[in-house]
Amino acid sequence: MSYKIKITRLDSSHKNLRTDEVVGTVEELPTVGNSLDLVGKSLTPGPGMTFRLVTTSIIQKVEEDKFFTENSTYAWELLNDDDK
Numbered sequence: 001m002s003y004k005i006k007i008t009r010l011d012s013s014h015k016n017l018r019t020d021e022v023v024g025t026v027e028e029l030p031t032v033g034n035s036l037d038l039v040g041k042s043l044t045p046g047p048g049m050t051f052r053l054v055t056t057s058i059i060q061k062v063e064e065d066k067f068f069t070e071n072s073t074y075a076w077e078l079l080n081d082d083d084k
Contacts, residue, residue: 012072
């Protein structure tokens with residue numbers, strides 16, 4: 001099963017994400033011990049640029065609306081299919 005979610009970077013020790021907010025689909029909701037692989041809309045439209053893949057480092061802690069990785073803190077929200 002896949003889920004549509006939005007993640008928002010709240011704090012980070014790096015600048016590896018081009019945007020602070022990413023909307024896309026995941027196969028698994030944030031889970032301690034796993035990384036999050038989120039597939040979203042490409043930021044660079046053009047031939048061969050059909051999607052954006054964001055992979056976090058290993059998740060250390062999950063709260064109701066936040067998760068924490070080794071380097072970052074993210075808010076996350078489960079969306080409906082018609083949410084943008």
